[in-house]
Amino acid sequence: MAEPATLDFKRQIDRDGVPSVAAGIDMDLVRDCIHCGLCLPKCPTFRSLHHEGDSPRGRMWQIKEAALGLVAFDDPRFQAHIYQCFNCRACETACPSGVQFGAVMEMARAMTPPQNRRDRMVRAILLNGLLPHPRRLRIAGWLYRATRAARLPGLLRRSGAWKVLPLGKFAAFPPAGNSAPRQRPLPALTPAQGTRRARVGLLIGCIQDEMFHGTNQRTALALSRNGCDVVVPEARVCCGALASHAGEAQTAERLAARTMDAFSGQQLDAVVVNAAGCGSNMKEYELQLRNDASRREAGVAFSRTVKDASEFLVAMGLRPPTRRIALRVAYQDACHLVHGQKVHQQPRQALKMIPGLELVEMQESDWCCGSAGVYNLTHPEISEDALAWKIRHIVDSGAQVIASANPGCILQISMGLQRAGRDIPVVHVMDLLGWAYGDEGQAPPIVRRAMA
Amino acid sequence: MDGADRERLLGRLRDVVGDRYAFADPYEMRLYQYDASPETALPDIVVIPGSAAEVAQVVKICADAKVPITARSAASSLAGGTVPVKRGVVITFARMDRILEIDGDNLRAVVEPGVVNLALSQALKPLGYYYVPDPSSQGACTIGGNVGTNAGGPHTLLYGVTVNHVTGLELALPSGELVQVGGRKAASASGYDLTGLFVGSEGTMGIATKIWVKIQPLPPVQKTLMAVYPDVETASNAVSAIVRSGILPAAIEMMDKLSIQAIEAASHAGYPLDAGAVLLLEVDGIPALVDELGERMAKVCRESGASEVRVAKDEAERQALWKGRKGAFSAMGRLSPDFYVMDGVVPRTRLPETLAKIDAISVRTGFKICNVFHAGDGNLHPLVLFDAFKPGQYEAVLRIGDEILRLCADAGGSVTGEHGIGLEKRENIRYIFSDDDLEVMDRIRRVFDPHGLMNPGKVFPGDGLESAPSRAPEHAPRRASAVAGDGDVWV
Ligand SMILES: Cc1cc2nc3c(=O)[nH]c(=O)nc-3n(C[C@H](O)[C@H](O)[C@H](O)COP(=O)(O)OP(=O)(O)OC[C@H]3O[C@@H](n4cnc5c(N)ncnc54)[C@H](O)[C@@H]3O)c2cc1C
Ligand code: SF4
Numbered sequence: 024m025a026e027p028a029t030l031d032f033k034r035q036i037d038r039d040g041v042p043s044v045a046a047g048i049d050m051d052l053v054r055d056c057i058h059c060g061l062c063l064p065k066c067p068t069f070r071s072l073h074h075e076g077d078s079p080r081g082r083m084w085q086i087k088e089a090a091l092g093l094v095a096f097d098d099p100r101f102q103a104h105i106y107q108c109f110n111c112r113a114c115e116t117a118c119p120s121g122v123q124f125g126a127v128m129e130m131a132r133a134m135t136p137p138q139n140r141r142d143r144m145v146r147a148i149l150l151n152g153l154l155p156h157p158r159r160l161r162i163a164g165w166l167y168r169a170t171r172a173a174r175l176p177g178l179l180r181r182s183g184a185w186k187v188l189p190l191g192k193f194a195a196f197p198p199a200g201n202s203a204p205r206q207r208p209l210p211a212l213t214p215a216q217g218t219r220r221a222r223v224g225l226l227i228g229c230i231q232d233e234m235f236h237g238t239n240q241r242t243a244l245a246l247s248r249n250g251c252d253v254v255v256p257e258a259r260v261c262c263g264a265l266a267s268h269a270g271e272a273q274t275a276e277r278l279a280a281r282t283m284d285a286f287s288g289q290q291l292d293a294v295v296v297n298a299a300g301c302g303s304n305m306k307e308y309e310l311q312l313r314n315d316a317s318r319r320e321a322g323v324a325f326s327r328t329v330k331d332a333s334e335f336l337v338a339m340g341l342r343p344p345t346r347r348i349a350l351r352v353a354y355q356d357a358c359h360l361v362h363g364q365k366v367h368q369q370p371r372q373a374l375k376m377i378p379g380l381e382l383v384e385m386q387e388s389d390w391c392c393g394s395a396g397v398y399n400l401t402h403p404e405i406s407e408d409a410l411a412w413k414i415r416h417i418v419d420s421g422a423q424v425i426a427s428a429n430p431g432c433i434l435q436i437s438m439g440l441q442r443a444g445r446d447i448p449v450v451h452v453m454d455l456l457g458w459a460y461g462d463e464g465q466a467p468p469i470v471r472r473a474m475a
Numbered sequence: 476m477d478g479a480d481r482e483r484l485l486g487r488l489r490d491v492v493g494d495r496y497a498f499a500d501p502y503e504m505r506l507y508q509y510d511a512s513p514e515t516a517l518p519d520i521v522v523i524p525g526s527a528a529e530v531a532q533v534v535k536i537c538a539d540a541k542v543p544i545t546a547r548s549a550a551s552s553l554a555g556g557t558v559p560v561k562r563g564v565v566i567t568f569a570r571m572d573r574i575l576e577i578d579g580d581n582l583r584a585v586v587e588p589g590v591v592n593l594a595l596s597q598a599l600k601p602l603g604y605y606y607v608p609d610p611s612s613q614g615a616c617t618i619g620g621n622v623g624t625n626a627g628g629p630h631t632l633l634y635g636v637t638v639n640h641v642t643g644l645e646l647a648l649p650s651g652e653l654v655q656v657g658g659r660k661a662a663s664a665s666g667y668d669l670t671g672l673f674v675g676s677e678g679t680m681g682i683a684t685k686i687w688v689k690i691q692p693l694p695p696v697q698k699t700l701m702a703v704y705p706d707v708e709t710a711s712n713a714v715s716a717i718v719r720s721g722i723l724p725a726a727i728e729m730m731d732k733l734s735i736q737a738i739e740a741a742s743h744a745g746y747p748l749d750a751g752a753v754l755l756l757e758v759d760g761i762p763a764l765v766d767e768l769g770e771r772m773a774k775v776c777r778e779s780g781a782s783e784v785r786v787a788k789d790e791a792e793r794q795a796l797w798k799g800r801k802g803a804f805s806a807m808g809r810l811s812p813d814f815y816v817m818d819g820v821v822p823r824t825r826l827p828e829t830l831a832k833i834d835a836i837s838v839r840t841g842f843k844i845c846n847v848f849h850a851g852d853g854n855l856h857p858l859v860l861f862d863a864f865k866p867g868q869y870e871a872v873l874r875i876g877d878e879i880l881r882l883c884a885d886a887g888g889s890v891t892g893e894h895g896i897g898l899e900k901r902e903n904i905r906y907i908f909s910d911d912d913l914e915v916m917d918r919i920r921r922v923f924d925p926h927g928l929m930n931p932g933k934v935f936p937g938d939g940l941e942s943a944p945s946r947a948p949e950h951a952p953r954r955a956s957a958v959a960g961d962g963d964v965w966v
């Protein structure tokens with residue numbers, strides 16, 4: 024049997040010259056990885072699967088080999104390891120070498136569409152078929168809320184049908200949130216209250232506004248209470264986060280351009296985002312627009328204005344809310360906030376401003392819950408493994424409510440807790456802040472009691 | 476190994492660990508060809524056992540089939556220790572990461588080999604204890620790997636390296652036996668210290684499946700000082716001055732200008748970018764003592780030419796400084812696409828001249844060389860920055876590495892302080908051991924591993940598989956004795 028070529032750069036290069044690198048992969052970024060292994064203990068898929076191929080170092084190595092033509096991008100084993108990654112970027116935080124893992128992973132995924140059937144379906148239906156289309160999205164949102172209003176989740180739970188239906192677990196255990204089928208869109212302008220300090224755009228998002236419209240309202244409220252004019256663009260846009268993280272480069276590029284257009288010409292001091300995945304994507308439009316020379320510069324400039332809601336509010340100096348919420352709350356770091364945007368303290372600081380609220384820490388708050396964009400749909404088994412750890416740590420923390428900052432995490436953890444029979448609601452940091460500023464909408468019973 | 480043999484062996488291994496945890500797919504083998512060193516070689520089969528009993532069976536099956544066995548833990552080895560140069564079976568410990576027992580009153584813990592070094596200290600912290608040896612890679616490297624290489628770290632200056640903290644081992648031997656050496660509740664001084672023999676043997680005698688370690692109460696206070704020097708020479712003279720002053724701090728680390736730049740780029744720890752060199756010192760103990768020691772230390776630093784001595788004002792600042800130091804190697808990835816780390820030791824008193832010689836090599840060859848190292852015990856880590864995509868550079872860098880290790884040996888030091896011999900330094904080992912030394916070591920190894928199947932191709936010069944170590948070539952300097960006791964390398 025012929026020996027497979029090894030990646031013995033050193034001598035091979037002396038012999039054969041520098042290998043040519045696949046277009047589409049930035050080799051300088053790949054070579055930032057010095058295979059030291061310091062990221063391994065922070066990787067959730069390595070913890071579940073124990074295989075080097077499912078570790079950050081192993082993935083970087085495979086991408087390097089593929090880029091040099093030593094293995095094929097469409098090798099099913101390459102794809103398996105690459106798509107088994109949560110893209111949670113915990114390795115990026117752990118890496119002292121500054122490897123931009125998220126960027127490299129997106130490039131690698133763009134080189135090879137997945138072969139896993141479930142993965143392909145999710146892409147066709149959700150990423151390309153639904154999210155980019157405002158009208159279809161509105162209909163889907165209406166349907167989702169209508170089924171909730173009709174108490175379908177309870178029926179699914181009682182009958183046990185959720186166990187066999189696709190998406191059954193998410194339908195049966197939905198998060199606290201909107202259930203009125205009709206909802207009034209956010210006003211184009213919510214004026215600042217008190218002294219005006221800034222004029223900001225608010226991304227209401229695709230899924231976010233259909234499932235968590237109330238969270239958007241409360242984000243706007245918190246911003247306006249802090250002296251911001253809040254502008255919501257008329258054009259309904261999806262920022263392309265789920266598509267880009269899944270390697271759907273073309274869809275991602277198109278949506279990035281559309282999002283920039285939606286916010287342009289509005290004289291904004293910042294574009295505020297309350298979904299961590301979206302924020303992290305919008306801060307990296309340079310990467311999404313890498314193949315569009317005419318727009319890349321503008322993308323960099325746009326990204327500089329993007330801020331996570333708690334990041335923005337805390338930097339501005341939060342005006343203290345007055346309503347007491349006497350609750351023990353633990354904050355779950357959304358991966359794309361803590362690892363993607365390095366925003367770690369601000370959501371905690373915002374929560375601590377709420378009178379009566381006691382912030383407790385759970386173990387491994389910065390570990391992925393397994394939601395990971397569309398991952399919980401494409402790879403349910405590994406996703407469940409991560410969720411099980413998360414639920415255990417939440418229960419151990421003694422928290423009464425979990426706060427997070429991303430719709431995906433809220434959906435996933437909420438499902439996990441309810442299914443485990445735990446009455447621990449999962450809400451957004453901006454929900455708690457909004458309630459503390461006087462909003463009443465959709466507070467779960469335990470929060471309502473704590474506000475009394 | 477031909478295809479049929481491989482299939483047969485794989486089948487038997489799968490009977491032990493299950494299909495999922497033994498595999499031979501050539502694609503997957505590519506992921507077990509490397510560690511943190513630049514060396515690579517492909518294994519035939521990878522096994523991920525879940526218990527000591529499984530490891531013992533795996534080792535026996537391989538030994539019966541005369542197939543080489545290489546232990547691989549976190550593969551953060553900087554010496555190619557886990558690279559299976561003779562192919563065969565790689566055993567990893569990713570599933571054996573349980574802390575089996577913590578016995579605070581008797582100051583000991585029992586762990587599986589795959590327990591991450593830092594995870595052990597984190598588990599001990601709420602109980603008021605820690606595990607002392609703290610390699611810079613402690614966030615990832617494992618106790619099993621530390622036993623393999625006899626790892627050191629910044630804080631092993633005062634408290635001793637891995638061998639001083641391991642009191643017993645359970646070992647899977649090629650004979651198929653699972654034996655225990657040491658590991659009794661009370662320390663005993665009778666009989667041979669077999670534990671000491673195994674620690675640092677780099678997986679060439681047997682595989683540690685269970686490890687008894689000493690734990691230590693957390694020091695009540697730790698104080699970290701950073702002394703800023705105009706150049707490395709003044710800083711290295713200061714190291715001797717500190718030791719001469721009669722106080723041995725828990726740690727003395729040095730970083731030169733280039734390292735500081737890389738560290739700051741990576742972690743914004745607060746190191747001064749305009750310094751020529753920096754010493755990081757730590758003292759620990761009860762508050763009154765620490766204050767006194769800290770002041771005396773600061774005085775010695777100033778008298779030995781420090782332009783400034785800063786004391787970390789709180790735990791956050793202290794952590795930041797150490798995080799910067801411990802991330803230093805990886806931070807080099809920001810200065811250069813590739814680098815090559817060495818691990819030479821010189822007597823402390825020879826630090827200034829050795830560093831000057833290394834600098835001269837850098838000037839002569841045009842390769843940048845940074846220095847970030849355990850200054851207190853003279854353990855140098857020169858890092859040569861290079862670009863493997865430039866033809867000829869890797870070979871040139873290997874020659875530089877050889878020259879530097881030669882320099883260390885000639886100064887009365889050693890070719891490795893803590894990273895191990897592995898694959899990388901098996902020829903350099905001749906600079907410190909004579910043929911007779913090597914033969915004695917080989918005979919000891921063969922008591923446990925008569926057929927040379929355990930991590931073959933490592934530690935000993937030559938191929939290390941069938942033959943006894945090859946004789947030294949003419950040009951190699953001959954040394955009568957091993958390094959211990961030679962000069963003041965060991966503190
Ligand atoms: C950034 C960085 C910084 C580092 N800093 C330090 C430092 O400060 N001090 C230091 O000493 N080292 C340092 N190292 C080197 C390395 O981390 C150590 O050698 C460490 O002990 C290796 O542990 P590991 O778990 O990665 O073992 P591996 O690399 O997997 O294995 C190391 C050796 O031990 C053998 N081995 C592994 N498991 C077992 C077992 N169960 N039984 C028997 N043999 C076994 C292997 O065959 C191999 O020869 C550093 C490395 C990096 C990348
Ligand atoms: S990603 Fe970073 S931490 Fe992980 S192996 Fe590569 S360089 Fe090391």
Ligand code: SF4
Nearest residue numbers: 066108109111112114
């Ligand atoms: S992004 Fe997350 S899952 Fe993927 S390799 Fe990094 S740590 Fe592991």
